[in-house]
Amino acid sequence: MxxxxxxxxxxNSFVNNNLFKDKTVxxxxxxxxNIPHRDIQIESxxxxxxxxxxxxxxSNLFVYGKTGTGKTLSVxxxxxxxMKKIKEMGNDNLKVLYVNCKxxxxxxxxxxxxxELIKQLKGSxxxxxLPTNFVYSRFIDMIDDKKQNIILVLDEVDQAVKKISxxxxxxxxxxxxxxxxxxxxxxxxxxxxxFMDNLDPRVRSSLGEEELVFPPxxxxxxxxxxxxxxxxAFRENTLEEGVIAKxxxxxxxxxGDARRALDLLRVAGEIAEREKNDKxxxxxxxxxxxxxxxxxxxxxxxxxxxxFQLVLWSIMRLNEKETKSIFTGDIYNEYQKICEKTKNEIxxxxxxxxxxxxxxxxxxINARVISKGRQGRTxxxxxxxxxxxxxxxxxxxKDALNL
DNA sequence: GTCAATTCACATGAAAGAGACCACGGTCTAGTG
DNA sequence: CTAGACCGTGGTCTCTTTCATGTGAATTGACGA
Numbered sequence: 262m263x264x265x266x267x268x269x270x271x272x273n274s275f276v277n278n279n280l281f282k283d284k285t286v287x288x289x290x291x292x293x294x295n296i297p298h299r300d301i302q303i304e305s306x307x308x309x310x311x312x313x314x315x316x317x318x319x320s321n322l323f324v325y326g327k328t329g330t331g332k333t334l335s336v337x338x339x340x341x342x343x344m345k346k347i348k349e350m351g352n353d354n355l356k357v358l359y360v361n362c363k364x365x366x367x368x369x370x371x372x373x374x375x376x377e378l379i380k381q382l383k384g385s386x387x388x389x390x391l392p393t394n395f396v397y398s399r400f401i402d403m404i405d406d407k408k409q410n411i412i413l414v415l416d417e418v419d420q421a422v423k424k425i426s427x428x429x430x431x432x433x434x435x436x437x438x439x440x441x442x443x444x445x446x447x448x449x450x451x452x453x454x455x456f457m458d459n460l461d462p463r464v465r466s467s468l469g470e471e472e473l474v475f476p477p478x479x480x481x482x483x484x485x486x487x488x489x490x491x492x493x494a495f496r497e498n499t500l501e502e503g504v505i506a507k508x509x510x511x512x513x514x515x516x517g518d519a520r521r522a523l524d525l526l527r528v529a530g531e532i533a534e535r536e537k538n539d540k541x542x543x544x545x546x547x548x549x550x551x552x553x554x555x556x557x558x559x560x561x562x563x564x565x566x567x568x569f570q571l572v573l574w575s576i577m578r579l580n581e582k583e584t585k586s587i588f589t590g591d592i593y594n595e596y597q598k599i600c601e602k603t604k605n606e607i608x609x610x611x612x613x614x615x616x617x618x619x620x621x622x623x624x625x626i627n628a629r630v631i632s633k634g635r636q637g638r639t640x641x642x643x644x645x646x647x648x649x650x651x652x653x654x655x656x657x658x659k660d661a662l663n664l
Numbered sequence: 665g666t667c668a669a670t671t672c673a674c675a676t677g678a679a680a681g682a683g684a685c686c687a688c689g690g691t692c693t694a695g696t697g
Numbered sequence: 698c699t700a701g702a703c704c705g706t707g708g709t710c711t712c713t714t715t716c717a718t719g720t721g722a723a724t725t726g727a728c729g730a
Contacts, residue, residue, distance in 0.1 A: 369710085369711095370709080370710070372709065372710085373709095373710095387686065387687055389685060389686050389687080389708080389709050389710070390685075390686035390687040390688080390707085390708060390709065391686085391687065391688090391708065391709080392707085392708055392709085393708090393709080395708095566712090568712090568713095588673090588674090589673085589674065589675085590673070590674075608712095608713070608714085609713075609714060609715085610674085611675095611676095611713085611714070611715085612712085612713060612714075614674080614675065614676085615676095615713095618675090618676095630674090630675065630720095630721095631721090631722095632672095632673095632674095632720075632721035632722050632723085633672085633673080633674095633721090633722075633723075634671090634672080634721075634722040634723025634724070635670090635671060635672055635673095635722080635723040635724050635725090636672060636673070636722095636723075637671085637672040637673025637674050637720095637721095637722095638672080638673060638674050638675065638719095638720060638721065638722085639673060639674050639675080640674080640675080
């Protein structure tokens with residue numbers, strides 16, 4: 262991995278000999294040496310997790326913050342430091358297990374989360390086919406075979422809880438009572454600030470022994486971050502005046518998402534490069550902003566299952582025909598017609614209702630539940646795709662559905 | 665005109681089924697010594 | 698005798714159906730002024 266990134270570095274600097282010096286610095290998997298404006302948070306995390314150095318159990322920690330506020334990065338930084346320190350001190354009674362609950366393949370269900378944990382302990386467990394309790398006890402056996410401390414980092418727990426239910430966290434927090442030798446501390450990381458509120462009180466009290474909030478970056482802080490990275494990423498004098506400020510301003514509007522800011526800068530660079538410009542200009546940022554939005558949407562649409570695409574196609578057709586609002590019933594009728602034409606199986610209205618709700622979540626449509634009095638209750642739906650995306654999306658759907 | 669009851673067209677929830685996937689253990693078969 | 702092929706059983710996982718319940722305001726119809 263590390264070798265590969267080095268090779269990338271070389272290739273990047275030779276092949277595109279104009280703007281980028283090292284594009285990897287701007288990519289989302291890059292781990293910077295320095296995390297600006299997060300000193301307080303990092304210190305807090307460090308002081309909370311410090312007892313592990315003496316082999317004590319730490320309080321469970323819960324970290325909130327919107328995407329791109331450096332939560333994962335900061336926690337990982339502290340943990341790396343701890344591991345290093347532990348190694349210096351010469352004991353190996355500490356293990357850190359990190360699971361990202363958002364990654365579908367890795368951890369979409371209780372079973373898979375535990376399976377992933379076991380895998381990280383160098384154990385092997387089949388991807389499916391075993392009873393969940395069995396996997397649980399296997400995990401407990403594995404960590405309880407000697408006296409040791411386990412730090413369990415659950416990234417994006419809110420996703421897992423939404424998918425599974427909160428009693429799996431409860432089980433995890435309760436695990437200590439079953440363990441004779443080992444001790445487990447849990448670090449939960451969540452994007453949602455309200456996540457804790459609708460949690461079982463038992464879970465809340467045990468998981469939230471310590472809480473830490475990562476506030477969004479403001480535009481100035483984002484500028485610092487961007488400046489630092491841009492220096493490594495680009496050759497000298499490739500940034501036009503105000504480019505960084507603009508990136509920062511745009512990203513600050515998106516709840517201070519640093520990852521977004523870096524993406525903007527990188528994509529802007531790529532666009533400028535493709536245009537054979539020797540400088541990144543302000544207009545490239547705008548183009549990048551649009552492109553990111555557009556690519557994201559199109560990618561989502563493309564990778565959606567057939568039934569979802571059929572529903573979206575129905576919505577788009579209605580959107581063209583009708584100038585008035587669209588309602589669930591209209592969509593279902595249109596959808597049925599299209600299914601018959603394309604010889605697809607017709608799902609029930611109940612299901613379509615859920616699919617529509619999911620499109621709403623994705624931001625492709627905007628659905629509002631309204632009551633039309635005697636005409637019943639329904640969703641009022643608006644397509645939220647910009648005109649240039651719409652055309653492209655239509656092509657994708659036509660292609661995917663053989664229309 | 666006013667007020668409460670009614671009613672529509674879905675929303676929203678819970679539970680359960682279908683079918684794909686997989687592990688495990690047992691049985692069968694063919695190849696080996 | 699043993700390795701591998703081939704079941705049957707029992708588990709998970711995702712998508713879906715079925716059944717049940719909820720809901721907000723336009724409409725209705727009774728009522729009184």
